Amino acid sequence: MVHNISNIVIAGAGIMGSSIAQLFAGHGYRVVLYDINDEVLEKSRKLILINQEALAQSGGLSGKNRESIRDNITFSCKKESFERADFVIEAIIEKMEIKHSFWSEISALVPEKAILTSNTSGLSLTEIAKAVRKPERFCGMHWLNPPHICPLVEIINGDKTAPETADIVYDLACDIHRYPVRLKAEVPGFLVNRFQFAVLREAMSLVEAGVAQKEDIDKVFKYGLGLRYACLGPFEIADLGGLDTFYNIASYLFADISDKKDVHEMLEQLYRKGDFGVKTGKGFYDYSGGRDREVIEKRDKDFMKVAKCLYEEE
Numbered sequence: 382m383v384h385n386i387s388n389i390v391i392a393g394a395g396i397m398g399s400s401i402a403q404l405f406a407g408h409g410y411r412v413v414l415y416d417i418n419d420e421v422l423e424k425s426r427k428l429i430l431i432n433q434e435a436l437a438q439s440g441g442l443s444g445k446n447r448e449s450i451r452d453n454i455t456f457s458c459k460k461e462s463f464e465r466a467d468f469v470i471e472a473i474i475e476k477m478e479i480k481h482s483f484w485s486e487i488s489a490l491v492p493e494k495a496i497l498t499s500n501t502s503g504l505s506l507t508e509i510a511k512a513v514r515k516p517e518r519f520c521g522m523h524w525l526n527p528p529h530i531c532p533l534v535e536i537i538n539g540d541k542t543a544p545e546t547a548d549i550v551y552d553l554a555c556d557i558h559r560y561p562v563r564l565k566a567e568v569p570g571f572l573v574n575r576f577q578f579a580v581l582r583e584a585m586s587l588v589e590a591g592v593a594q595k596e597d598i599d600k601v602f603k604y605g606l607g608l609r610y611a612c613l614g615p616f617e618i619a620d621l622g623g624l625d626t627f628y629n630i631a632s633y634l635f636a637d638i639s640d641k642k643d644v645h646e647m648l649e650q651l652y653r654k655g656d657f658g659v660k661t662g663k664g665f666y667d668y669s670g671g672r673d674r675e676v677i678e679k680r681d682k683d684f685m686k687v688a689k690c691l692y693e694e695e
């Protein structure tokens with residue numbers, strides 16, 4: 382336990398909250414998973430069992446771990462749960478007005494010393510903090526999906542965040558074997574989504590220009606760049622490739638890479654049709670006929686294989 386944190390309250394028992402709860406509980410923290418009604422909490426229970434099953438199948442869940450998860454999570458829709466919180470992780474809907482109304486109420490209920498975090502994917506922490514009582518104890522703690530497998534956590538300060546708050550969040554992330562990174566300034570998309578969307582912008586531009594088909598672009602990542610990026614970052618890759626060569630390539634290539642400022646037609650059309658990807662059965666690819674479940678299971682199995690090989694002994 383770090384900084385005497387033992388009671389963690391996670392608000393929002395959806396995809397992210399359920400998985401984060403499982404992670405802390407497995408490391409011995411007492412977790413309350415809070416949501417607005419029992420129906421959602423029941424779904425969350427099931428989701429945690431599904432996640433555990435997938436972990437067990439990949440050999441990533443011991444019997445002791447399973448017991449610890451079972452014993453350490455309490456499901457609740459009572460706001461009193463926040464009164465004993467040492468640490469709060471908010472993982473509710475990504476809408477500023479909903480986050481504001483949540484925080485204005487909850488930050489008045491929690492103990493003065495509690496550390497408060499939001500898992501927003503990209504909303505401004507400075508803006509969310511306007512609804513937080515004592516905003517110096519509040520910052521962003523951005524997890525990647527699925528958080529019980531992906532070990533990166535981004536820590537983002539709002540303009541009122543005290544440096545000690547971010548330090549505590551950093552230490553807590555290390556305590557549960559995550560790899561935290563801190564931003565020195567708040568920027569839209571933080572780090573992860575800036576990279577993720579720079580890649581997606583270039584990928585869609587190349588497809589729309591008829592340079593390659595999407596299946597081949599996905600192959601470039603799965604069998605080429607992805608293998609590298611699982612082990613090395615862009616600066617390490619450049620050093621290994623030779624900075625003279627990288628300089629020469631940058632000199633002619635940067636001018637040609639997409640700097641498109643609006644959303645691509647191909648994404649616009651899918652969005653307008655309601656084809657949102659795996660969750661609706663169709664997106665860039667088709668997930669009908671049970672393919673949705675298949676791709677999620679395969680993703681988790683593959684991620685676990687990589688995570689076991691690369692991170693387990695560290």
Ligand SMILES: NC(=O)c1ccc[n+]([C@@H]2O[C@H](COP(=O)([O-])OP(=O)(O)OC[C@H]3O[C@@H](n4cnc5c(N)ncnc54)[C@H](O)[C@@H]3O)[C@@H](O)[C@H]2O)c1
Nearest residue numbers: 393394395396397416417472473474475500501502524526
């Ligand atoms: N899904 C991702 O890939 C991902 C990754 C990183 C960050 N995030 C961020 O995490 C947050 C949650 O995302 P998710 O994918 O888990 O969403 P989700 O829709 O699966 O879950 C959100 C949950 O919040 C609950 N909720 C809504 N209002 C609430 C309130 N006032 N109090 C308590 N609970 C409330 C909902 O009932 C729901 O169970 C969002 O801010 C999102 O941007 C998502």
Ligand SMILES: O=C(O)[C@@H](O)[C@@H](O)[C@H](O)[C@@H](O)CO
Nearest residue numbers: 501502503524525526573574
């Ligand atoms: O990819 C992730 O897990 C994160 O960057 C999220 O914040 C983000 O919402 C994405 O899911 C969107 O792809």
